[in-house]
Amino acid sequence: DQQVKQNSPSLSVQEGRISILNCDYTNSMFDYFLWYKKYPAEGPTFLISISSIKDKNEDGRFTVFLNKSAKHLSLHIVPSQPGDSAVYFCAASVYWNYGGSQGNLIFGKGTKLSVKP
Amino acid sequence: ETGVTQSPTHLIKTRGQQVTLRCSSQSGHNTVSWYQQALGQGPQFIFQYYREEENGRGNFPPRFSGLQFPNYSSELNVNALELDDSALYLCASSLAARTGGNTEAFFGQGTRLTVV
Numbered sequence: 403d404q405q406v407k408q409n410s411p412s413l414s415v416q417e418g419r420i421s422i423l424n425c426d427y428t429n430s431m432f433d434y435f436l437w438y439k440k441y442p443a444e445g446p447t448f449l450i451s452i453s454s455i456k457d458k459n460e461d462g463r464f465t466v467f468l469n470k471s472a473k474h475l476s477l478h479i480v481p482s483q484p485g486d487s488a489v490y491f492c493a494a495s496v497y498w499n500y501g502g503s504q505g506n507l508i509f510g511k512g513t514k515l516s517v518k519p
Numbered sequence: 520e521t522g523v524t525q526s527p528t529h530l531i532k533t534r535g536q537q538v539t540l541r542c543s544s545q546s547g548h549n550t551v552s553w554y555q556q557a558l559g560q561g562p563q564f565i566f567q568y569y570r571e572e573e574n575g576r577g578n579f580p581p582r583f584s585g586l587q588f589p590n591y592s593s594e595l596n597v598n599a600l601e602l603d604d605s606a607l608y609l610c611a612s613s614l615a616a617r618t619g620g621n622t623e624a625f626f627g628q629g630t631r632l633t634v635v
Contacts, residue, residue, distance in 0.1 A: 443628070507562070509562045
């Protein structure tokens with residue numbers, strides 16, 4: 403049973419427009435969420451994260467929104483650039499105390515974003 | 520550049536053999552996690568090591584084992600390889616804080632293992 407779901411395998415947007423990538427989760431224990439970007443032949447690169455005590459976090463062109471009641475988060479990229487073309491993974495974890503593990507990330511299957519010039 | 524390096528980058532093994540994959544953590548990080556990414560899937564958590572001890576394990580059989588060394592580098596060992604073990608194996612390092620939680624995990628480029 404998938405605890406983190408990215409229901410859109412792919413997304414295509416025009417350069418300069420907004421890209422919106424969606425992610426749903428089922429485990430209400432998750433309280434920390436991350437987005438990673440992955441290019442072919444490279445490992446995932448951390449993009450942005452959000453704690454469950456917030457509903458929005460912004461970093462430059464990237465904004466993550468969290469709707470806890472709907473167990474849904476989204477990543478907005480504005481404006482989209484061709485270099486943003488990659489696979490985007492949503493990940494969730496439980497941010498527990500000392501000696502515990504925030505590193506135990508549960509990933510979705512990813513969404514392949516293509517930004518066309 | 521994340522500073523997390525993995526070796527080798529590619530490997531071909533025969534079913535039934537054993538394999539060791541290596542990971543060098545980012546400087547200052549004390550926690551290493553290993554993930555398996557099958558084709559078309561997201562990474563799946565195998566286990567994590569914190570200060571040389573296993574600190575969490577995913578749904579993987581005991582033939583997947585690991586080590587973390589005093590310099591926080593790590594190994595993933597897989598015995599009795601099966602065809603389904605063919606995947607990209609990712610190592611991620613992070614820093615566990617004494618007050619709780621970790622920094623974000625930084626990934627290496629992965630080792631592509633093919634079992635034939």
